[in-house]
Amino acid sequence: MHTQSGNMTGSRILVFGAHPDDIEFGCGAVLLDAAARGAKIDLVVLSRGEAGSHGNRSIREKEALKAAEMMGAALHFASTPGDTRLQADLEIKLLAAKEIRRLKPDLVFAPTGHLNQHPDHRETSRLVRDANRLARYGKTPGLENWEPHASRALLFYDISSESSGMDGLVPILVDISSQVEKWIDLMKCHESQTGSLDYVDLQLSRARTLGIQAGVNSALRLYSEGPLLWSSIETVLSASGPRL
Numbered sequence: 625m626h627t628q629s630g631n632m633t634g635s636r637i638l639v640f641g642a643h644p645d646d647i648e649f650g651c652g653a654v655l656l657d658a659a660a661r662g663a664k665i666d667l668v669v670l671s672r673g674e675a676g677s678h679g680n681r682s683i684r685e686k687e688a689l690k691a692a693e694m695m696g697a698a699l700h701f702a703s704t705p706g707d708t709r710l711q712a713d714l715e716i717k718l719l720a721a722k723e724i725r726r727l728k729p730d731l732v733f734a735p736t737g738h739l740n741q742h743p744d745h746r747e748t749s750r751l752v753r754d755a756n757r758l759a760r761y762g763k764t765p766g767l768e769n770w771e772p773h774a775s776r777a778l779l780f781y782d783i784s785s786e787s788s789g790m791d792g793l794v795p796i797l798v799d800i801s802s803q804v805e806k807w808i809d810l811m812k813c814h815e816s817q818t819g820s821l822d823y824v825d826l827q828l829s830r831a832r833t834l835g836i837q838a839g840v841n842s843a844l845r846l847y848s849e850g851p852l853l854w855s856s857i858e859t860v861l862s863a864s865g866p867r868l
């Protein structure tokens with residue numbers, strides 16, 4: 625999905641994150657690009673990051689709000705057992721499915737679910753994957769009050785740089801070159817998280833490496849569970865293949 629000149633006005637993206645900074649560090653540049661093209665973005669964050677080593681609940685809420693504002697996104701904190709306590713159980717899957725039915729996104733984003741990372745990220749990946757199905761199924765008990773909704777695609781984003789690729793997922797590189805400066809500002813909204821480790825540089829260098837490989841300045845990688853359908857071969861003209 626190379627960035628296209630098409631207008632995204634009227635399109636909706638719903639992004640799930642486990643902690644207040646996950647979304648911005650994982651796929652913030654893609655969202656800035658989508659917002660610049662007119663997409664309406666909703667963020668659902670499943671904890672306040674209250675168990676994190678740095679910052680506290682209210683600081684992290686404020687940081688997330690500031691970041692959401694920068695993207696023109698609506699931020700929703702979901703009521704869950706909280707930081708380090710997320711479990712992909714039925715209750716939270718229904719909660720996420722309800723958000724999908726309520727907000728009717730074209731695209732749903734979730735973290736990748738590889739094992740070697742914060743367990744909340746992994747659980748969020750699993751629960752959103754299931755919620756995306758439950759939102760679509762006509763007779764899911766517990767969701768009777770909301771109309772079924774089928775998103776066009778569920779896409780996964782990497783939160784940490786170790787997570788390169790996952791079995792069975794189809795990688796998609798998105799050119800984020802035009803958003804790099806703004807993405808830095810966006811990540812810096814999470815001031816409490818950027819002190820001990822140069823987390824911002826880590827994300828930038830990841831995007832730079834992917835960009836060089838693709839022949840652009842910077843790129844982020846998303847993944848789809850299956851092949852995505854292009855509307856015609858003409859659409860593929862706006863994409864490009866690997867350069868290396």
Ligand SMILES: [Zn+2]
Nearest residue numbers: 642643646742
């Ligand atoms: Zn996190």
